Amino acid sequence: MTPRFKRLVETDRPAVSLTVDGRAIKALAGDTLMVAMLTHGDALRTSEFASLEPGDGRRAGFCLMSACQDCWVWTADGHRLRACSTPVEEGMAISTSQPEASWASLL
């Protein structure tokens, strides 16, 4: 899979390690979570209604200014992070799918 975003400038920054769906990736200090994820992958999440609407599917954010709410991702323990406004942190463990398939038992 081709990464969605392309770094053009400001690439001389220290590396930060995190995992996305269990896969280790390296981001740069100062990246938003969105940039960290999309310089390695091509989407952030899947629309909840992809199974209802045939044209709908994976999503990769839209506005980058905390307005559209299309880039929410999850931590392994079910907390939500808005990828465009969350700075990446060392050791983050991110999931691109909702843990709530079993959310009701996660007390």
Place this chain on the structure above:
Amino acid sequence: MSQIVKSDVAIIGGGLMGCSTAFFLAQRGISAMVLETDKVGRQASGTNFGNVRRQGRPIFQLPLANRASRIWRNARELLGEDVEYLQGGHIRVCFRERPENIGKMEEYAALAREEGLDLELLTSNALREKFPWLGPDVLAGSYSASDGHANPRLAAPAFARAAARLGANIVEDTQIVHAEKQGEDFLLTAKDGRRFSAPVLLITAGAWAGKIAGWFGETIPLTPRAPTLSVTEPVPYAIAPAVGVMTPDEVETVYFRQVARGNIVLGGSTRAPSYPDDYRAYVLPQNSMTQFEHLRRLAPALSRLQVIRVWSGIEGYTDDSLPVMGPSAKVSGLFHAFGFSGSGFQIGPGVGETMAELIATGTTDIPIAPYSITRFVDRD
């Protein structure tokens, strides 16, 4: 002067009660016109939580609720469209600090069984196995497998359209500002001067109804209140029943349900005032916060979810929280069905069928004496 629009029955107020009555009248071949100030189903009928629950209602109300329940189950066939009725059950729970509620639940279940409503009392392990998302402070629950929930935004408009297909006249954007009985007929005048007339008049105008009934000497004090509702982001479907709390303390009375698309609707806790004259109801942020607080206790897993919208509507409460339903105490041909005090959604279609029956036949087997307007006004 414009022509007077006539029908067998005039209904003031196009909420769930008015629209479903029009539908069941039309089914009986009786022509009805629904006169609605705004759009049908936009106030209490369209903004409530959407609980289709029988348990917790007064035992004497269960025959009416059972009648409604049968209609909800057949809604799709009856109306020709989906109102998102989901029969996922309903559970009413109590917290540890109120153990006396277990006895009350048992007592209620025994009486409800007589009326055909089966409730299962669940405690400790059995409760948690079935509903693992209930919080540790939940002590017991009374479960009804045959209740559920539906979409309030769709219900009243669906009844209105189905009624219209059977010949009912649904007249929106029409505020009736004057009504009186002239001879055998009721003559109604809209704000813009249009006139309507019918030998039977039904008032189903929710929070506005007390004033309208007052035109006939039956002023009913109604307190306009605004429920606190919220909805979360969609999450994978995992919670079948509507869930509520049994408690004497309004602030603890929270409930939630998950719709098929995944969003979880949150309701209950403190209600705010509402403003019928301005057609306005506001959610007070402090009420949303107490609602969240009590929901976290009820189902801690809700905590992580994001609330994406809050809303409210205008509900009319009577002093004893029971509706006014039945014939007028003063004027022949006049009927009432209003003041449902935040508990009208489930029984709504049953109210419609019962009022249609009452209007058509002069009688009904459904016990409606407890809702008599004579609680508030003397019979002439």
Place this chain on the structure above:
Amino acid sequence: MGKPAVIIIGAGPAGVRAAQTVARAGLRPIVIDEAARAGGQIYRRPPENFTRNHAELYGSEAARAQAIHQDFAALEGQIDYRPETLVWNVADGHVWTAKDGETQAIAYDALIICSGASDRVAPVKGWQAAGCYSLGGAQIALKAQGCAIGHQVIFLGSGPLLYLAAAQYVKAGADVAAVLDTSPFWLRVKAAPKLAECPDLLWQGVKLLADLKRAGVPVLTGVEPVEIHGDPQSGVSGVTVRHKGASKHFAGDAVAMGWHVKPEAQLADLARVPFAFDALTRQWLPQSDAQGRAGNKVYLGGDGAKVAGARSAEVTGELAAMAALADLGLSVNAAVDADRRRWLLSEKARYVRFAQGLAQAFPWPHHMVAAIPDEAIVCRCEAVTAATLRASVQSAHAQEANRAKAFSRVGMGRCQGRYCGHASAEIIAAARAVPLEETGRLRGQAPVKPIPVALKRIDL
């Protein structure tokens, strides 16, 4: 009694100038901003460890950006600055903030809302695909993160930002596949007298176009978007438009789309500011007097009230603050204030005329929106198609936006109709064959952005 409590929402150009004005009067305003660093979207700053200077980041507006950043930094100690804080509601003279899972209600004697703007977007068939971004978003990727939104980027929309963002991408070394403008070129000529209000900005526009052409980027005007091609799994693969009667296809893995910006007016709405329909830009706008007074102790400044650009925002932010101070009885020197106000109002008038010129030169493509094919998704959040929206009008008889929302779910999702509200209104109006203003406007509902059920009150 203490000094009056003044709350300023937003730390963009309007909020910064408002804060400066209020602080100068000896008050200590609370300045609440969602971002980690002041500057707003237009003068948004990259994280601290980034190295590009103001000239590289903000081009011709570098001096203004720098002034805003420096002037705000100089307010340290004079204001109660609350970054990374969301105002999620306004009710009964209080703003409700959320930060780190905690909320509190803060009372105000004057509330100056400088909430800025977000992209005005026309839906195009396929725009839900991964790789479609708002034009402003594409610019932020580059400005604040040093990234392009794709490896081959198509710019689609209209307005000066379309050319500016595309030219910035080219300059940074991105591959720009095309710039596709829905406005015909002749409208620009027609609007020239109004655009001449800001000759330097007009000249910049001309230069940007030349830069793009020099770089060999195809620039098409008067296009009609047909479809954004793509796959629900892998995202965008290209764009087809109609141009001069012919179908033209451009391959690309990203689309930056936008038609100017529109006010983030949700907080003004919750604060019960009245709205009125603006025929020129075909949208409902919060109302205030020329100085920004919106009633009930609420004042509006910047693009959050009416879009006229960053320069205007500095002016209207200061005006709103001066109005608030005057109403609080805190005018220091009435004569000096009157002179200053007169000058600010004349500046504002100039920027408003310029903005009108832009609206005429690069109009919102309402005919295209109204004619969007049935199968196209209108509401991205809820994945609702134009067919479903039209059915709510035609079968369920919804006559206005809120009713159509109740039936179709358009506007009911996480973004609260920010990105589909304007389009939905056009589609409803067309389906009913009535003027746009008769379809009403989506009422604002709290929270303006999602808040967790876990949110805890800390002010009790």
